[in-house]
Amino acid sequence: EIVLTQSPGTLSLSPGERATLSCRASQSVSSSYLAWYQQKPGQAPRLLIFGTSRRATGIPDRFSGSGSGTDFTLTISRLEPEDFAVYYCQQYGSTPRTFGPGTKVDIK
Amino acid sequence: QVQLQESGPGLVKPSQTLSLTCTVSGGSINTGNYYWSWIRQPAGKGLEWIGRIYTSGSTNYNPSLESRLTISVDTSKNHFSLKLTSVTAADTAVYYCARDLGYSYGRGPLDYWGQGTLVTVSS
Numbered sequence: 513e514i515v516l517t518q519s520p521g522t523l524s525l526s527p528g529e530r531a532t533l534s535c536r537a538s539q540s541v542s543s544s545y546l547a548w549y550q551q552k553p554g555q556a557p558r559l560l561i562f563g564t565s566r567r568a569t570g571i572p573d574r575f576s577g578s579g580s581g582t583d584f585t586l587t588i589s590r591l592e593p594e595d596f597a598v599y600y601c602q603q604y605g606s607t608p609r610t611f612g613p614g615t616k617v618d619i620k
Numbered sequence: 621q622v623q624l625q626e627s628g629p630g631l632v633k634p635s636q637t638l639s640l641t642c643t644v645s646g647g648s649i650n651t652g653n654y655y656w657s658w659i660r661q662p663a664g665k666g667l668e669w670i671g672r673i674y675t676s677g678s679t680n681y682n683p684s685l686e687s688r689l690t691i692s693v694d695t696s697k698n699h700f701s702l703k704l705t706s707v708t709a710a711d712t713a714v715y716y717c718a719r720d721l722g723y724s725y726g727r728g729p730l731d732y733w734g735q736g737t738l739v740t741v742s743s
Contacts, residue, residue: 513683543724543727545724545727547729556718556733556734556735556736557667557716557730557733558733559729559730559731562721562728562729562731563724568729568731569731600666600667602667602669602729602730604727604728604729605727607680607682608669608671608680608681608684611666611667611668612666614666
């Protein structure tokens with residue numbers, strides 16, 4: 513099973529600032545099958561990024577993903593008020609699919 | 621626009637079977653190379669992938685749950701289902717159903733999600 517670790521656990525930033533979230537895998541994620549999700553309280557997760565860097569339909573271009581192998585990054589270029597949430601990475605290259613523990617982005 | 625909706629009992633007694641159904645609307649469950657998945661989330665915790673099914677009936681399960689788990693699909697009713705036997709308090713969680721995009725050799729992210737349903741295991 514591929515274990516995903518996310519850092520930091522919490523990121524305290526102000527609107528307009530840049531957010532950089534990290535996801536590290538215990539072994540290489542095949543063919544960059546890495547996705548990022550955003551979850552707000554009481555809501556289901558929403559797909560942001562898949563295939564490491566492909567934005568899902570309707571996702572603004574302030575969200576970008578990068579990385580390969582075992583190290584991946586989600587960047588939010590300028591935080592909007594609606595971006596304060598929990599972010600999860602997920603690998604879907606092997607079974608079982610696994611998620612990271614999440615990074616909470618909160619308002620400083 | 622595809623929509624998914626979970627349904628089933630919100631309270632299950634320990635040692636009994638948890639049964640949930642996910643109804644898909646806005647499109648046929650048979651269309652495309654999609655897989656249909658279950659994920660759960662205990663209160664205040666992270667996400668756990670439970671398993672998925674293709675419309676042919678082919679399944680992939682999380683090994684940690686496989687001995688207690690059955691996922692099935694009924695294409696005539698456009699829904700798929702989850703059965704988890706011998707539940708304990710550790711199975712208490714919000715259960716989500718979701719569509720697996722399956723875009724690359726059957727691998728894909730989860731692009732559409734249901735709103736989730738809370739299942740509590742308690743006597």
